[in-house]
Amino acid sequence: MKSWINRATNWYQSVFNRLPAASPVATSRRVNTQVQPMLSNDNYDSYLPFSGLFRTQTGNLALMPTTEDESAYLPSEQLDTGSLPVVNLTPPKLDDNYLGQQIDCYRPMRDGSPNMSIEFIGDQVIAHNYGHGGSGWTIGPGCADYVIKQMQAEKKINFKHDSKISVIGAGVIGLMTAYYLLKEGYYNIEIIAADFEHLASHNAGGLLAPVSMNNDPKGQELVEKMCVNSYRFYQQIVDKRNDDFNKLPKTGVKVVPVYFQNKQEAALESLVDAKLMKPSRDVIVDFGNGAQYKMVEFLDGIFIDTYEVMYSLHLILEEKNIKFTKKQLQSFGEVDSTFIFNCAGMGAQELNNDKNMRSVQGHLCMLKQQTPLDYMILIYLGEDENNLGQKRKKSVYYMPKSSGVIGGTFIEDADSQTPNEEEFDQLISNARLFFGRS
């Protein structure tokens, strides 16, 4: 926490030192830069402790830095706003009567990269596909395709279209894997899962962006390829080129503009390089209430309504007679198949005895009584440790899911034993401050 405060202080210092020395406002600001603004009370209009936001001289809100590139975070009055296009966005309604269900859930993160390897245990062949952290929806389709190709490439096994195949897990990764198996011509498939509802996969925000993972360089390269292939999959659905999804009344996937603090935080450049997304542009996002930020805009972000796509995948798989079995497995040996796809998410920590797996807690607040807005936004507010010593990264994001959803926290190694419920209040305060008065 200390380093975050130091960073914040240094940044305040560096920004305000750039203000004209003769300005009385600037002088008094300089005196006030000893983190004082961030430690004042929780009032709606004040600086929130560690919110990562502050109010500028003109009364606008600005963001704290999260990367070394401080110029990306200059308060808007120091920007040449005249040269940047202004994007007027409607903020979500965040008064108490618009707040709905509060959800805490867990990203299955694997240090190094997701496990997408093939393992031989006795006479069983296990294709692992777990550990996608905060990006299961972002890279899930690509990963499903990849692990199936890995299995097919194994020369010493007899993996045939009529082979009996078990998929462990019914989250996005298990369902996508079963769907891609079908597409590849396999049909004798059983999905075995401890639970089918209220999974991390249902609760996810639905933004396509490869974030909140802890990949080593090799893992990162693979993840970027998976992201490119997944974007293609979703784009096919949007363009009505996927026959399975075309039959459904709602697909749950759409293209909407998405806003980030900068290109690094967006991590979407591999999609721009692949010419799937257009390059971003710098804009001033203006919520029309004094909350105004310099941000980057990607016009062709992919939003996935996770509830709808989970439902759609169930419909498609059921129609093709895929068997669903509810069972909590203790070992692969309990499965009566030679070919297993292990898509157990956090469950793989025990099932595959994987010490590299850890959960990253996220808090979400569903909104109600409002039409979802046609954009997505994600900003990071800084990192610290909570009072349990858990590493915590804070953000504010909005996704147009149902009536809208706001998130979010990223708390490493926090599980259901440490729900950190106080985060909900902080999340709502941060979101209110970021979006300004609606």
Ligand SMILES: Cc1cc2nc3c(=O)[nH]c(=O)nc-3n(C[C@H](O)[C@H](O)[C@H](O)COP(=O)(O)OP(=O)(O)OC[C@H]3O[C@@H](n4cnc5c(N)ncnc54)[C@H](O)[C@@H]3O)c2cc1C
């Ligand atoms: C707050 C939050 C926001 C998120 N936002 C996004 C986002 O915007 N974009 C994005 O791409 N990703 C996002 N994610 C990440 C995404 O939700 C996950 O990466 C994804 O859901 C992981 O899918 P999964 O199928 O591996 O795991 P899960 O959905 O957890 O499914 C695991 C399945 O395995 C089963 N299982 C586990 N152990 C066993 C066992 N021993 N025996 C039998 N079955 C077992 C479970 O019952 C379940 O069916 C977010 C996650 C969170 C928590």
